Amino acid sequence: MSSEGTQPLGRARPQETPAVAAPLLRRGMGNLATVAAHLVLMTWTVFVAFPFLWMVVTSFKTDQEIFFSPWRLPSALRWENFARAWTDASIGRYFLNSLIVVTGAMVLTLLCASMTAYALARFDFPGNRILYYCFLAGLMFPVFLALVPLFFVVRDLHLVGTFQGLIIVYTAYSLPFSIFFLHGFFRSLPGEVAEAAIVDGASPYRVFFDVMLPMAQPGLVAVGIFNFLGQWNQFILPLILMPNPDRYVLSQGLAFLAIQRGYESDWSALFAGLTITMLPTLIVYVFFQRRVQQGLTVGALKG
Amino acid sequence: MHHHKYRLIIPFVLPSALIYGVFVLWPYAQALYFSLTRWRGFSRNRPFVGLDNFERMLDDRLFWNALEHNALMLVVLPSATVALSLLFSALIAQGGRGLRGAEIYRIVSFFPQVMSAVVIGVLWSFVFHPNIGVLNGFLRVIGLGSLQRTWLGDPQWVLWAIALVAVWSSVGFFMILFIAGMQSIPTDLYDAATVDGASRWRAFFGITLPLLRDHLQVAFVFMGLSALDLFALVQVMAENGGPSRAADVIARYMYDLAFNKSQFGYATAIGVVLLILSLVLSVLVVQLTQRERIEF
Structure with missing residues (x-):
C-alpha cells in the first residue's frame, strides 16, 4: 500500500488539484454549500485552537485573575510567571x-x-x-x-x-x-x-x-x-x-x-510552564509544517 | 573483494543490532517467560507457575473494569475520529478550488498531533478544572451554570472527557491523510459518475469511500491501537484511574501493578494480553476491509 499511498502526498495542496472537484463543481457547488462547508470547518478549527489560545493568555495573568475573571484579558503581561516557571x-x-x-x-x-x-x-x-x-x-x-x-x-x-x-x-x-x-x-x-x-x-x-x-x-x-x-x-x-x-x-x-x-496552587506558573513546554514543538511545526504533515502521514501509510 | 565488503557491513550493522537486540528484542522475549512466573518484589526468585497469572485475570475485577473502558473506547474513538475527519476532508477536497482558506483549517487542526499526550492532557485538565476551567466558566457566562460539573472528578464524565480529548487531538491527522487519498483518485471516475447522473452523495459512497480503503484501514488500526493504549492521557487527566477508577485502562493498570505494586509477573501477563489484543485488532481490521473490496 505504500507506493500508491505515498505518491499523492507530495502534492497534497488542495488548490493544486482542482481536477477532482471539477466535474462536481461543474454542476455547481452552490454558494450555500460553500458557506456551510466553511462554517463547519471553521467551528472545528476554533474548537482546536481555543484551548491553546486560552492557555497562552492565561499564562500572563495573576492567580486572582485566573480565578475571578477567566474571560477577561490580563490587566498586565506578567512575564514573571515565566521566570517563576523556568526557575522555581x-x-x-x-x-x-x-x-x-x-x-x-x-x-x-x-x-x-x-x-x-x-x-x-x-x-x-x-x-x-x-x-x-x-x-x-x-x-x-x-x-x-x-x-x-x-x-x-x-x-x-x-x-x-x-x-x-x-x-x-x-x-x-x-x-x-x-x-x-x-x-x-x-x-x-x-x-x-x-x-x-x-x-x-x-x-x-x-x-x-x-x-x-x-x-x-x-x-x-x-x-x-x-x-x-x-x-x-x-x-x-x-x-x-x-x-x-x-x-x-x-x-x-x-x-x-x-x-x-x-x-x-501556583496556577499562573503552571500555565506559563505549559506554554514554555509547547514552544519548541510549535516552532518545529511552524517551520516544517508541510514536511511534518507529510512525514507523519507517509509514516502511517508505510508502517 | 569479499573481505572488503564485510569490513563495511560488520561495523555498520553491529552497533544497531547490539542496541536493538539488548534493549528491544531481549526484553520482548523475556516478557513471554516472565508472564508465566509468580514474581513479586525485587527478589530474583521467580517460580514458574504456568498460566496462573492468566487465570488470576479472570477473577480480577479491576482488570475487567479497565478492559471494559478500553473496549468502549475501541468502539467510540475510531468511529468518531474517522467520521469527523472524513467529513472535514470531503469538505476540503471536494469543495473545489472555491474553498479558500482551507490551508489554515489543515494547519490548525493538525497541530495537536505534534504535541505530546502529556501536554495535551495537562492543558485539558485545566480546561475541565471545576474552578479555573474555561468550560465551567463558559457555561456560567451563557447562563447554563446548572450544567457545571467537576468533569474529571465525576465518575460519570471522566472517561468521556478523555475520549473527547483523544478525538480532538487525532482528527487533524486523519483529515490530512484522507485529503491526500481523495486527491489521488482519478478524475474520470467522477466524470463517469456525473454522466450517469449520480448525486454527489452517491459519488462519495460509491467511489470515494471504496477507493480510500487503504487509508481507512490505516485509520482504524491506528485509532484502535491508541484506544488500547491511552496511557499518557489517563495518567495525567485521571490520577490512579480517576474517581472510582472510572477511567482506568489496561495500560495504566499494568503500569501501576508493575511499578507501584512490584507485581512484575502478573503485570507482564497483562502486557501479553495487550499484545494479543493489538494483533487481533490489526488482523480483524484488515480482514473486514478486505471483504469490502470484494463487494465493491
Missing part, C-alpha cells in the same frame, strides 16, 4: 534535560539507522533479509509488553536514572522505523555516483559518508523530524527509567508539576 518550578532544568537526551538520541539514531539501512539496502550477504525483518518486527509490538524486562535490563547495566541510559533506549526504540524508512530511501538512490567514486578509488566508508549520505539528506530530514517529535514527547520510557527528579525530562516533569503545583 524547574521547567528550565527539565527543558535542558530533554535537550540533552533528545540531542544525544537523535544523533545516535540517525547515525546507527543510516549505516545499518545502507548496509542492508546496498549489500548482499547471508542473513540480510532475516536481520531486516528482525528490525521490522519491533514496529509490531506494544511497548508495554517490554516495560518490565526492559527496566531490569537497564537496571542490570546500571543505567537507570542516567542520561546515557535514556539516550540508548530511545535510540533502540527509534531504530525499527528509522531503518525501515531509510532502507527504502537508500534502495531508491541511483548507484552510478557511488560506482564512479569506487572506480576513482574511494574507500567504502568515504563512499557512504561523502557520496551516499548527502544524497540521502531528504530522507534523513524526514526521519529526523519524525524522531524529534517522538523522542521529545516520549513519556512512558522516562517514567520508568528516570526516577531521579533532577533529571526528569520535560513531559515527565510537567506531569509531575501538574499534580504537585495543583496542591500548591
Whole structure:
C-alpha cells in the first residue's frame, strides 16, 4: 500500500488539484454549500485552537485573575510567571534535560539507522533479509509488553536514572522505523555516483559518508523530524527509567508539576510552564509544517 | 573483494543490532517467560507457575473494569475520529478550488498531533478544572451554570472527557491523510459518475469511500491501537484511574501493578494480553476491509 499511498502526498495542496472537484463543481457547488462547508470547518478549527489560545493568555495573568475573571484579558503581561516557571518550578532544568537526551538520541539514531539501512539496502550477504525483518518486527509490538524486562535490563547495566541510559533506549526504540524508512530511501538512490567514486578509488566508508549520505539528506530530514517529535514527547520510557527528579525530562516533569503545583496552587506558573513546554514543538511545526504533515502521514501509510 | 565488503557491513550493522537486540528484542522475549512466573518484589526468585497469572485475570475485577473502558473506547474513538475527519476532508477536497482558506483549517487542526499526550492532557485538565476551567466558566457566562460539573472528578464524565480529548487531538491527522487519498483518485471516475447522473452523495459512497480503503484501514488500526493504549492521557487527566477508577485502562493498570505494586509477573501477563489484543485488532481490521473490496 505504500507506493500508491505515498505518491499523492507530495502534492497534497488542495488548490493544486482542482481536477477532482471539477466535474462536481461543474454542476455547481452552490454558494450555500460553500458557506456551510466553511462554517463547519471553521467551528472545528476554533474548537482546536481555543484551548491553546486560552492557555497562552492565561499564562500572563495573576492567580486572582485566573480565578475571578477567566474571560477577561490580563490587566498586565506578567512575564514573571515565566521566570517563576523556568526557575522555581524547574521547567528550565527539565527543558535542558530533554535537550540533552533528545540531542544525544537523535544523533545516535540517525547515525546507527543510516549505516545499518545502507548496509542492508546496498549489500548482499547471508542473513540480510532475516536481520531486516528482525528490525521490522519491533514496529509490531506494544511497548508495554517490554516495560518490565526492559527496566531490569537497564537496571542490570546500571543505567537507570542516567542520561546515557535514556539516550540508548530511545535510540533502540527509534531504530525499527528509522531503518525501515531509510532502507527504502537508500534502495531508491541511483548507484552510478557511488560506482564512479569506487572506480576513482574511494574507500567504502568515504563512499557512504561523502557520496551516499548527502544524497540521502531528504530522507534523513524526514526521519529526523519524525524522531524529534517522538523522542521529545516520549513519556512512558522516562517514567520508568528516570526516577531521579533532577533529571526528569520535560513531559515527565510537567506531569509531575501538574499534580504537585495543583496542591500548591501556583496556577499562573503552571500555565506559563505549559506554554514554555509547547514552544519548541510549535516552532518545529511552524517551520516544517508541510514536511511534518507529510512525514507523519507517509509514516502511517508505510508502517 | 569479499573481505572488503564485510569490513563495511560488520561495523555498520553491529552497533544497531547490539542496541536493538539488548534493549528491544531481549526484553520482548523475556516478557513471554516472565508472564508465566509468580514474581513479586525485587527478589530474583521467580517460580514458574504456568498460566496462573492468566487465570488470576479472570477473577480480577479491576482488570475487567479497565478492559471494559478500553473496549468502549475501541468502539467510540475510531468511529468518531474517522467520521469527523472524513467529513472535514470531503469538505476540503471536494469543495473545489472555491474553498479558500482551507490551508489554515489543515494547519490548525493538525497541530495537536505534534504535541505530546502529556501536554495535551495537562492543558485539558485545566480546561475541565471545576474552578479555573474555561468550560465551567463558559457555561456560567451563557447562563447554563446548572450544567457545571467537576468533569474529571465525576465518575460519570471522566472517561468521556478523555475520549473527547483523544478525538480532538487525532482528527487533524486523519483529515490530512484522507485529503491526500481523495486527491489521488482519478478524475474520470467522477466524470463517469456525473454522466450517469449520480448525486454527489452517491459519488462519495460509491467511489470515494471504496477507493480510500487503504487509508481507512490505516485509520482504524491506528485509532484502535491508541484506544488500547491511552496511557499518557489517563495518567495525567485521571490520577490512579480517576474517581472510582472510572477511567482506568489496561495500560495504566499494568503500569501501576508493575511499578507501584512490584507485581512484575502478573503485570507482564497483562502486557501479553495487550499484545494479543493489538494483533487481533490489526488482523480483524484488515480482514473486514478486505471483504469490502470484494463487494465493491
